[in-house]
Structure formats: C-alpha cells, structure tokens
Amino acid sequence: MGGGDRAGTREPQGLVRAAGPGVARTVENAVCTFCGCTCDDIALRVEGGRIVEARRTCALGDDWFRGQPATDGLAARVEGRPATAEEAIDAAARMLAAARSPLIYGLVDASGEGQAAAVAVADLLGATLDTASSAAHEASMCAFQHRGKTSATLGEIKNRADCVVLWGVAPESSHPRFFERFVRAAGLYVSGPRTVIAVADAGAAASREADRTIPIPVEREFETLWALRAIVRGRRLGPEAEAAIGLPVAELEELAAQLKRCRYGVWVYDAEPPAERRDPGRAHAILALAEALNEHVPFAALGLRGRGNRVGAESVVASNTGYPFAVNFGRGYPRFGPGEFTAPEVLTRGEADAALIVGCDPTEHLPEPALHVLARVPTAVVDFRDSPLARRARAAILTATYGVAAPATVYRMDEMALRARAALESQLPSDADVLGRLADRVRALRPADGRP
Ligand code: SF4
Structure with a gap:
C-alpha cells in the first residue's frame, strides 16, 4: 500500500491513455479500483478509443488509468503460442479437469462477477480456492x-x-x-x-x-x-x-x-x-x-485495504461458500482451512497438480518456496495483465480490464459494492465471460461423478 509522496487530487490534469475503439465522450462517476477508497467520482474523457483526461484522480489513480494495457492485440496463448480465447479456454479446461487436486488462486484483480465464476469452477473441480490477499488479511x-x-x-x-x-x-x-x-x-x-x-x-x-x-x-x-x-x-x-x-x-x-x-x-x-x-x-x-x-x-x-478488488474477492467467496478464503471443495462441499488450504501451504506441501491463476501476479503475494513449486505446476492464467507467468503458462487468456474496459462489480474497503461502468470498449472478453465459459467447458469434461 505504498505510494510515497505521490498524493493529493489532481484537478484536472492527468493525461491518461489507453487503446481501443470508441467515440468521443465523457464518462462521469467512473470508479477507480487502485486503492480501497474506490473513488466513484472520477470523470474520464474518452476520445478516439483512448482515455485522454482523468479528473479528480490522485497520482496513484492517475497511474492506474494511464497504465492500462492495450485493449487490442493478443487475446490468448496455448503453450506460449498465440491462440484464440476459445482454444485457450479449452486447453485450460482440459488441464484442470484432468488434475486430481487443482488450486485456484488470486481473484484480487477481478470483477465480482469473475470472482463468482471462479468459485463455480473451483466447485466443479473439487479444487482448493484461495485469494491472493489471504496471507496479509x-x-x-x-x-x-x-x-x-x-x-x-x-x-x-x-x-x-x-x-x-x-x-x-x-x-x-x-x-x-x-x-x-x-x-x-x-x-x-x-x-x-x-x-x-x-x-x-x-x-x-x-x-x-x-x-x-x-x-x-x-x-x-x-x-x-x-x-x-x-x-x-x-x-x-x-x-x-x-x-x-x-x-x-x-x-x-x-x-x-x-x-x-x-x-x-x-x-x-x-x-x-x-x-x-x-x-x-x-x-x-x-x-x-x-x-x-x-x-x-x-x-x-x-x-x-490495499489495491484492487480484494474486498470483493473475500465478500464473493464468502457469499458463495460461507468462508472468505482458503476453501477446499475436495469432499464436494466447502471446507475452510486457514493454514491448511491457503495457497502457500498447499503449494509447498506439493498437493497442487494444476493451478488456475485469476487476476493476480503471484510474485507479489506468494513466498519464494511456494513460487518455486508453482513454476513446476501446469498453470492456466486469466488476467487483464500480460506477465511472465502468462507467457509460460499452459494456457493464458487476457481479459478486458475490469471496471475500465468491461463493466464490473467492485467492493470498497468498507465492503460496499459499487458498479463500475466501462469507459473503454474492448475486443477482449471480460473475466466473467472467460471464467463462465471455462466453467461450462469443465462441466462438459467432468461430469457429476467428478471424474474426467
Ligand atoms: S488511488 Fe484511486 S481509489 Fe485510491 S484515492 Fe486515488 S483516485 Fe481514489
């Protein structure tokens, strides 16, 4: 939760640019998800498919909007090679459905709808589900x-x-x-x-x-x-x-x-x-x-609370399972196990034989021993950011940034849910769309008896 002295509202300077199609317009009451304040009074000026001006942001929020990845270009990879989103979703589903003990990890930079879809995938797989904020919180x-x-x-x-x-x-x-x-x-x-x-x-x-x-x-x-x-x-x-x-x-x-x-x-x-x-x-x-x-x-x-939709991750996981993090579906129903089903422990005990990383960079959250294990586990990634992990993953699907290029439900640090509209149009699917399609594919591959 750093930020040094880069504080204070910028009014109205702050040039913010991101690629994508669209017509000139101003988006009022846009939502910034960079920190737990989740400011919902931001005005974004969009011209030519780019955000050209952001008003009422602080320096951190300004960087958040300016640092948005391009909304065109590569959508997915399978084994490091360009692929369609459908091909990558299919590869991820096959990898996860074949695993005995998959881990689903992250969720802190995803929409509430995407988080709920990730819970559904974990339930279908009998997986362990943990949020990237669990260690600190x-x-x-x-x-x-x-x-x-x-x-x-x-x-x-x-x-x-x-x-x-x-x-x-x-x-x-x-x-x-x-x-x-x-x-x-x-x-x-x-x-x-x-x-x-x-x-x-x-x-x-x-x-x-x-x-x-x-x-x-x-x-x-x-x-x-x-x-x-x-x-x-x-x-x-x-x-x-x-x-x-x-x-x-x-x-x-x-x-x-x-x-x-x-x-x-x-x-x-x-x-x-x-x-x-x-x-x-x-x-x-x-x-x-x-x-x-x-x-x-x-x-x-x-x-x-820190950056992203980490309050949403806990709220959505809790509302769907009864527990906010460290949930295991291995017995067909959710079990809570801090220190047992938290990702660092699951990984370092060598229990995960596949991983789905959703909306997080594990290098920011997992300790070194767990990262070493994760590097050897077949992995699929669903994220709006490209990363070294996504480039070497078995399957990776890049999504539109939640709350900026795709509408999203996000949670403020006081646990109030806010609806963030999309300021930009994107060619990329939303995280909820990708994870919903992944759930459908897993359901088809892994029928009710839980066997692939
Ligand atoms: S980072 Fe975003 S949410 Fe946090 S105070 Fe700044 S504008 Fe508000």
Missing part, C-alpha cells in the same frame, strides 16, 4: 470471525465521525483521497474540525494530517492496545503495566479520556500489515478495543 479476518466487528461505511464516517485515530497508518500515502473525501469533507452531523490522532511507531514517520501524534514502541503494539482497552473499561494500571508497554500510563489515560469524550470515533488501522505485524493478537486487540469504546460512544473500526 488472514489475522484480521480470523479476529473478525471470533470477535465480530463494530464497523461503519465510509459515508457514515464522513457524516458522523468527529474523532479519527490513525493506528500506525498514514492514509495520505496509501489512500491519497481518504482525508479529502471522508475526513476533511463536510459531514452532515459534524460541526467544526475533526480531531485526528496518530498513534505511530516511534521509529517511523506519522501521518502529516494528524493534530497530535503519540509515538509507541511498535514491538509493544499488542500490549499498548490491551492496556488502552483496560483503561477504557475502567481498570487502573500499575507500574508493571507501564514497564510492559514502554509508555507512561498517564498518556494512555489521557488518550482514553479524549476518545470517550468524542461524539463518534473511528479507529483506522492497516488490515493487511507487513509480515512482522501479522500477529493475530493485534487484530483481535483492535476489535476488542473498538468494542470497549462502544460502551461509551459510537466507535467504528476501519481496516485500510
């Missing part, structure tokens, strides 16, 4: 399942929150329009400026948007959250607690009192932290603290 998801979550939509936060706590995050870098759209914008029920408090790793730069910053030792993150929860619940902490958290208790007491005085608060945290901060206790403690604060004032927990 697993701790948050499991804490959510165990504890529940006091959440809110971004609209509610904009209209009601008068106190925003940034727990180890600086959204102006990762989600550049977060403050403009949801914190600094006028809210229906917020009068006057909102209070923004950053609680940040003592060794790292805190958000520039914060009115106040409290540095904490990042290695004591869990202890600090739990101590703050105890104070919110009315406990008095002694010197031994101070030694454990490495911070004066009085400072946490002052923070707790400030939070309890607000009218509506929101706790903003990184729901997909780097590997060293994926302690399940951390996610659990954040949700427990928000729950404790709700005994005093309405307080929502908002996890910042």
Whole structure:
C-alpha cells in the first residue's frame, strides 16, 4: 500500500491513455479500483478509443488509468503460442479437469462477477480456492470471525465521525483521497474540525494530517492496545503495566479520556500489515478495543485495504461458500482451512497438480518456496495483465480490464459494492465471460461423478 509522496487530487490534469475503439465522450462517476477508497467520482474523457483526461484522480489513480494495457492485440496463448480465447479456454479446461487436486488462486484483480465464476469452477473441480490477499488479511479476518466487528461505511464516517485515530497508518500515502473525501469533507452531523490522532511507531514517520501524534514502541503494539482497552473499561494500571508497554500510563489515560469524550470515533488501522505485524493478537486487540469504546460512544473500526478488488474477492467467496478464503471443495462441499488450504501451504506441501491463476501476479503475494513449486505446476492464467507467468503458462487468456474496459462489480474497503461502468470498449472478453465459459467447458469434461 505504498505510494510515497505521490498524493493529493489532481484537478484536472492527468493525461491518461489507453487503446481501443470508441467515440468521443465523457464518462462521469467512473470508479477507480487502485486503492480501497474506490473513488466513484472520477470523470474520464474518452476520445478516439483512448482515455485522454482523468479528473479528480490522485497520482496513484492517475497511474492506474494511464497504465492500462492495450485493449487490442493478443487475446490468448496455448503453450506460449498465440491462440484464440476459445482454444485457450479449452486447453485450460482440459488441464484442470484432468488434475486430481487443482488450486485456484488470486481473484484480487477481478470483477465480482469473475470472482463468482471462479468459485463455480473451483466447485466443479473439487479444487482448493484461495485469494491472493489471504496471507496479509488472514489475522484480521480470523479476529473478525471470533470477535465480530463494530464497523461503519465510509459515508457514515464522513457524516458522523468527529474523532479519527490513525493506528500506525498514514492514509495520505496509501489512500491519497481518504482525508479529502471522508475526513476533511463536510459531514452532515459534524460541526467544526475533526480531531485526528496518530498513534505511530516511534521509529517511523506519522501521518502529516494528524493534530497530535503519540509515538509507541511498535514491538509493544499488542500490549499498548490491551492496556488502552483496560483503561477504557475502567481498570487502573500499575507500574508493571507501564514497564510492559514502554509508555507512561498517564498518556494512555489521557488518550482514553479524549476518545470517550468524542461524539463518534473511528479507529483506522492497516488490515493487511507487513509480515512482522501479522500477529493475530493485534487484530483481535483492535476489535476488542473498538468494542470497549462502544460502551461509551459510537466507535467504528476501519481496516485500510490495499489495491484492487480484494474486498470483493473475500465478500464473493464468502457469499458463495460461507468462508472468505482458503476453501477446499475436495469432499464436494466447502471446507475452510486457514493454514491448511491457503495457497502457500498447499503449494509447498506439493498437493497442487494444476493451478488456475485469476487476476493476480503471484510474485507479489506468494513466498519464494511456494513460487518455486508453482513454476513446476501446469498453470492456466486469466488476467487483464500480460506477465511472465502468462507467457509460460499452459494456457493464458487476457481479459478486458475490469471496471475500465468491461463493466464490473467492485467492493470498497468498507465492503460496499459499487458498479463500475466501462469507459473503454474492448475486443477482449471480460473475466466473467472467460471464467463462465471455462466453467461450462469443465462441466462438459467432468461430469457429476467428478471424474474426467
Ligand atoms: S484515492 Fe485510491 S481509489 Fe481514489 S483516485 Fe486515488 S488511488 Fe484511486
């Protein structure tokens, strides 16, 4: 969720180009899926089949539209050679239907409709299905399942929150329009400026948007959250607690009192932290603290999510199977197995004998040992981006970019579903079309007894 200093809305410069046929027009309320803000107020000017201007994007969104692949040219490959989409779909179906234990992986850069079709393919194959965001988000998801979550939509936060706590995050870098759209914008029920408090790793730069910053030792993150929860619940902490958290208790007491005085608060945290901060206790403690604060004032927990439609991947997989990731259909019904059916474990145990990669670059998500195994497994790829993996895959089908060159349902980080219209026309099929046809082909090759 990087982005450095390339933040701030660009109005209206930002030349964006992509190939494809079409007539001159302006597409209002286009949706940017680059980060979890999923801004739906973008205006795109399309001329001669190209996006020539993008308004209200930030720098990251501008790059997203400018970096779109050409919508003409090669559509598919079989064994590295050019092929029609139909030939590649048939080759992928034959490879997957012949496998005993296929893995379907990715889904984070695909439409909601494509994600649902990928679930159908996994069901037909008795496959294991995992999202590319599961490794980073697993701790948050499991804490959510165990504890529940006091959440809110971004609209509610904009209209009601008068106190925003940034727990180890600086959204102006990762989600550049977060403050403009949801914190600094006028809210229906917020009068006057909102209070923004950053609680940040003592060794790292805190958000520039914060009115106040409290540095904490990042290695004591869990202890600090739990101590703050105890104070919110009315406990008095002694010197031994101070030694454990490495911070004066009085400072946490002052923070707790400030939070309890607000009218509506929101706790903003990184729901997909780097590997060293994926302690399940951390996610659990954040949700427990928000729950404790709700005994005093309405307080929502908002996890910042990364690029693409990864919230959609979890929502669509959960709505179709009951589980958000790491689902195995091997027994004919969905089973949930974090750490068992998550892709790195399935691959490194050598269990996958074929793989279908949908809407993701595995090199961005899988650890090295799993990537080494994946390189030896027969693979099919369905993606809007060409990649080294697609070039060496048994079958690869390039699709129109979801939400830009094909209409798509995408999910914001608050789990609101948005409909993204296509600004560009494309010769390429949508991911939903390709995966739907793949499901049909698998169904024909692999009848109900599950044998090819
Ligand atoms: S804030 Fe995020 S969704 Fe909005 S324009 Fe920037 S990158 Fe796109």
